[in-house]
Amino acid sequence: MSHDMSEASARPVRGRRNPFARAQDDGGPRATFRQLLPFLFEHKRVLVVVSVLSVIAAATTLVQPLLIGEVIARVQAEQPLGVLVGGLVLFVLVSSAVGAYQHYLLQRTGTAVVLSxxxxxxxxxxxLPIREFDARRTGDLVSRVGTDTTMLYAVLTQGLADSVGNVLLFxxxxxxxxxxxxxxxxxxVGVLGVSVVAVASLSGRIRRATSxxxxxVGELTSGIERAIGAIRTVRASGATEREERAVxxxxxQAYAAGVRVAKASALVVPIAGIALQASMLVVLGVGGMRVASGAVTIAELVTFVMFLFLMVMPLASAFGAMTSVGQALGALGRIQEVLDLPTEAADDAPSTRxxxxxxxxxIAFRDVRFRYPEAVVAARRQAVKEAQEEHVPTLAEAAEAREDDVLRGVTFEVPRGARVALVGPSGAGKSTILALIERFYDPTAGRIELDxxxxxxxxxEELRARFGYVEQDAPTLAGxxxxxLRLAAPDASDADCERVLRAVNLGGVIDRSPLGIDSPVGEDGVMLSGGERQRLxxxxxxLTAPPILLLDESTSSLDGLNEQLMRDAIDAVAQGRTLLVIAHRLSxxxxxxxxIVLDRGEVVGQGTHSELVQSVPLYRDLARHQLLV
Structure with a gap:
């Protein structure tokens, strides 16, 4: 089977570093608070309710020190308390109930922000365009959906959403x-001012450390995904210990990064504690002198101390909000990096007949040239380097990081209803041709025509509906x-599914299980043989009955008997269809x-088998090595 850059183009290389990441001076993608607002404003109605509740909670809380001061004053004056105690209890209960409901709304909204x-x-x-997957790590992308989005939860649940009430309270x-x-x-004032400045300076460190x-974490997820995805190859290569060490x-590294976040955020707590303790000591010292001089009463001092606690509470909440926002912005930078990427449809043609x-x-190729984007080449070069360092024979290791043109002025035609084959050595560009037909990439120069x-x-979408495409090492989905079968034809009947299965000699697979076409295939099709996965x-x-079939090494995993049966099946379905087939086995x-014979991205010959054996030395050598001449 061919293993070159062109023929691995449709498959993401796992375990790579990300050459597309927009790095800043600290090594992480940037995000601003303004980019966070759309996620919050999507739930603005709930946030308005939360803000109103926080105002109510703040108002009922502010009344409590005044009532307590009045209670102390009346006790000192030996006056009756009247309804003061009952009013104080009522305000405490209202404040607690409102706070509980507000907490529930914040938790629910935080979860909704993560979902959004x-x-x-x-x-x-x-x-996303295929080139993005070819240049990025699968595990890193999965990490952004999982762990990075979770960081947004803390923005709402740690003080930001109830900032209106906190401001009122403060x-x-x-x-x-x-x-x-x-x-x-x-x-x-001086003590509190210093603490605010200190926490503000820490927020930048927290954001960078979180990023x-x-x-x-993305690197770790990618490493685990790579090792587990190739576990059989890893075991067979005796590389289990090396992969374990690498992961x-x-x-x-993720632990060390987490420790840096912990160190930066841990400073916020003692700063808030020191600010409160220092403020209390100052108030008690100064307040004691003020009471002794008769400038304030004991009731007023107690009330002042309670208001000091109430002022420090929203300040501590603000410190927590600054920390959570700093962490969220670090994660949001990675999220926004993906959201800012153009989709495949960004340069798509308008719908037309x-x-x-x-x-x-x-199909016709007119002087087509193609070169992979530099980011893809850089990713493959890195994959080759890492695979060589780890001595694991994976597809990534064999992918050639070519910087020159993969196709160089390729011109050929596929007549309607004909069967045309692409052959050539590894690296000739055969699979790239199919990738260009499917518009996974667009040619660097030249023109590709359909009818x-x-x-x-x-x-x-309309273009791909015309093709039935079977890629090299076609994946089998869990399920x-x-x-x-119904991935491309969701409305296909059971009878249609069984018909195509028997057409490709998979009748035995459904006959050997009472579940029939509902038989599980396992993760990555582990319950099927390689040939069965290929035929599936x-x-x-x-199943989609396309007018054109594109088959990339479709018989590479079949033994001689099943290969002949597959050829018979393809012969049967080829009637009235156009076939463009890539084959390593000339038979x-x-x-x-x-x-069509390809070599180093160029067409070196076209014709029938007998004509090419006579006229193209490369084809003659290929045929001789496979005992066909």
Whole structure:
């Protein structure tokens, strides 16, 4: 089987570093508070209710020190308390009930924000151009949907959403303290001011540390995904210990990054505690002297101290909000990086009805050139380096990080209703041709036509509906046989599913289980053989009854008997269809109407098998090595 850059183009390389990440000086993607607002404003109605509740809670809380002061004054004056105690209990109960309901709304809204961000990420991820997946780590993308979005939860649940009530509480307490005794208030302003400046300076460190932590978690997730996804190859290569060390190293890096976040955020708590303790000591010292001089009463001092607590409470909440916002912005930078990427549909043609040109070939390449984007090349180069360092023979290790043109002026035609084969050595560009036909990439130069019309003038969805595409090493989705078949034809009947399965010699698979087409296939199709997985992919393509079939090494995993049965099945479904087939085994394509020979991205010969054996030395050598001449 070919293992080159062109033929691995449709598959993401796992375990790579991300060359697309927009790095800043501290190494993480940037995010601003303004970018966080849309996630919050999506739930503005609930936030308004929360704000109203926080105002009510703040008002009922501010009344309590005044009532307590009045109770103390009346006790000192030996006056009856009247309804003061009952009123105080009522305000405490109201404040607690409102706070509990507000807490519930914040928790629910925080969860809704996470859901909203995940929906946006999932929608964007599944519509990104293929080049993004070729240049990014799968595990890192999964990490952004999972752990990064969770960081947004803390924004609502740690003080930001009830900031209106906290501001009212802070301002109300400040005014009350100013009325009670301006001198005691001035004595603590300096202490509180220093603490605010210190926490503000820490917020930047927290954001940078969080961004680095999330990157490390993405690396860890990618490393685990890579090792588990290739566990059989890892075991067979005796690389289990090396993979364990590599993944453990990523876990250690994530731990170290988490410790840096903990160190930065841990300073916020003692700062708030020191500010409160210092303020209390100052108030008690200054207040004691003020009471001794008769400037304030004991009741006023107690009331002042209670208002001091009420003023420090929203200040501590603000410190927590600054910390959570700093952490959220670090994670949001990674989320926003993906949300800012253009989708595949961004450069898509408007919906239109294809207008075939009479007499035009089904598919035509006109002087097509193609070079992979630098980011993809950089990712593959990094994958090769990492795989070589770990000595694990994976697809990533074999992918050649080519920087030159993969296709160099390729020109050929596929007549309507014909069977055309693409052959050539590894790295010739065969799989890239199919990727360009499917518009996973667009050519660097030249033109690709479908029925005489430039494929860039067709919407991708309409274009791809014309093809049945079976990629090299076609994946089998976890679930049942029916789930896999109906991926492209969700409305297909059970009878249609069984028909295509028997057409590709998979009748025995459904006959050996009482569940039939509802038989599970296991993760990555582990319950099927390699040949069965390959035939299942072909059956999936056949179920949509496309006019054109694109088969990339479709018989590479089959033994001689099943290969012949597959050829018979393809012969049967080929009637009235156009086939473009990539084959490493020439025996599967010797009877093709036309064979196109590729070498180093160029067409070096076209014709039938007998013609090419006589006229193209490369083809003759390939045929001789496979005992066909």
């Amino acid at each position: 961000s995940r929906r946006q990420l999932i929608a964007r991820l599944l519509h 301002v109300g307490a400040l005014i009350a303290m100013l009325v009670i005794d301006p001198i005691m208030l001035l004595s603590i 680095a932590q999330q990157e490390s 453990t190293e990523k876990a250690s 294809p207008v075939p040109v009479p007499g035009a070939p089904a 005489g019309q430039d494929i860039r003038e067709l919407p991708r 049942t046989i029916a789930d896999n 992919a072909i059956a999936r393509a056949l 599967t394509v010797v009877d093709s109407d036309r064979i």
